[in-house]
Amino acid sequence: MTGRPTITQLAAELGIAPSTVSRAFTRPNLLKPETVALVQKAAEAAGYVPNHHARALSTGRAGAIGLIVPDIANPFFPPLVRAAQNYASDLGLSVFLADTDEDPNREDRLISRMAPQVEGLIVVSSRLASARIRQIADSQRVAFINRDVPETYRVLLDTSAAIRSALTHLSELGHRRIAYVGGPPQSWANKQRHSAVDNFSKAHALEVTHFSADPGTYEAAKALGDSVAASGVTAVIAFDDVIAHGLMGGFAAAGVDVPKDLSVIGCDDTLATTTFPALSTIAVNVGAAARRAVAALSENPGSTSLTGARIIFEGTLVLRGTTGAVRPTSSPLTLEPELDHPATRRVQTGRGSDS
């Protein structure tokens, strides 16, 4: 009828003051237990639910956080938003979700628009320039995931140690020539993985060829399959599982057997068991990262920005079915032969603050 009942209506009905009703919910220990019970019964009966907006206006606390991701359709993100949402829910917070569509401008707009109405923001895999990020972090409560800009609050899923394990493992299997197939070039994770591969290889006399499946899609990776197979490498490390999966699709189409002809290791463990053979990959604790970020936002609700921090969760190598010993004869596969040693295509090796 008259819409949802309000605290004032409840109070009138019970012949008590609105403030008392309010306190029955927010600070019941200040009230006589019987009063609390009375109010609760009436509230229950009337179907009263508190108005978040009024509360937010009064307390200055929004009761919500914002979560911004580049592309929710990428399988890396759903588990993350799930974890964030669950944990936020436990803390009594709702979560606004927004998708930037990989567009930095959209991301920037989204941040400005959401920031004022929430307790804080979680920005995952930001595509913004470092300078802008620092600027934002100065005036907004925002936690970044997988973006490493100094003096911001950031939680990072670090795979470099796991990548080193992966490379030593490959090396023990006899692999000497490996490929790294990168993803979105602006991605911090991509840069990080790229250099992890480079550094280790340099130190251990492995020869690495770089490829880039630029938008990071299955199709892009699949299209790269032939070139990778023909490049003479015997193992490949992919930026993430969807690229690994795409490569495997390309390999299968080209008749290249994994792991007999080529070993492949993915990253993120998003699809691992859904490929055949099951994908060896680097598992990464997105849930922990998400929860850490949520927790950070829920603390110190007063402050206008988060104090800088660099939280790291390390990934771990998990071996499944796509890695094996190098073929007895490591002679090139029978594909249209390219240049003997194709000039190793280097894809941006920048090691700035957000590498």
Added chain:
Amino acid sequence: MTGRPTITQLAAELGIAPSTVSRAFTRPNLLKPETVALVQKAAEAAGYVPNHHARALSTGRAGAIGLIVPDIANPFFPPLVRAAQNYASDLGLSVFLADTDEDPNREDRLISRMAPQVEGLIVVSSRLASARIRQIADSQRVAFINRDVPETYRVLLDTSAAIRSALTHLSELGHRRIAYVGGPPQSWANKQRHSAVDNFSKAHALEVTHFSADPGTYEAAKALGDSVAASGVTAVIAFDDVIAHGLMGGFAAAGVDVPKDLSVIGCDDTLATTTFPALSTIAVNVGAAARRAVAALSENPGSTSLTGARIIFEGTLVLRGTTGAVRPTSSPLTLEPELDHPATRRVQTGRGSDS
């Protein structure tokens, strides 16, 4: 310093009334253009952003909608939330996302908790009982997707026509014994697809065996691979692409070739191009459904509930690489032979209001 500037502060600074400032944003045509410009400049300079909570409190419009899904990690949902979010954003609405974890109680709680703070709710693939749904629909503005309860506002992705096409196609290829591998039993889509297969088969002398990959996961489906292969069917229609994918995993492990030994057709077109061979499937317009639901919520903002409606978007069969002619000799595959004609396992054929 003093936090974000407010309308009142802006007004004071400019020596005008708060209402004028407010109108400069909400009804600029009521004001002298110069005044509007003046206010806008000052707002820009001061970094003013309107406070959504205050606005919501004053207008009674929340400026946000809620989106509730059973499991964001299931690849069916991300494109849907993406479409919903994009369209909502165009309409100036934010979106709250929540995940019920397939738990009806959690879903119920979530609905009650979110409903009061939003313009309306979109509930996808609800696992709630029909009676409860009707009850909710009576008092809340909620649009359901893929749940068919009379007198509610619901948009349905109807695949039955496409399933008929799929079956006639299989039939033309010579298939006579097919399997339907179902997903979550409470799912409307599952019941609908189940009966579509049944009805058509009955009418066209196809023999259908039912299986259920109950929680609907890749693993469950993969584990079912052997039984399906051994059941003597020559084609299978899966509830969705992840089940189809799981089955293909199982088949691959068992040495069963797709499509030579067995044809498979998925549903939803969520992974289609990422399998090898590429999965034949039924494409479904989740984006349209999501947009329709958002639009419904944004209309008639005054009303306390949505008027009943049944919007249908039909799926279409898309043939890729997993369907082929039945094998010349349709003799049973060489797996441990089960009973000759395993009693067709029937999985819940209920055709109630939410079938």
Added chain:
DNA sequence: TCTTGTTTTGCAAACGTTTGCAGAGAAAAG
């Protein structure tokens, strides 16, 4: 019975907007 102290409740202001109503000018009409 009168203090004094404690617990429980009420009053009223505040949070930042929006909006109906009315007042002030300015323009148009007489």
Added chain:
DNA sequence: CTTTTCTCTGCAAACGTTTGCAAAACAAGA
């Protein structure tokens, strides 16, 4: 130069909470 009509702006109340402060009620100590 009035009167009327319009355009523009201001006043103040309202939205539903929370919360500092003070009043009231009660209990305890004297």
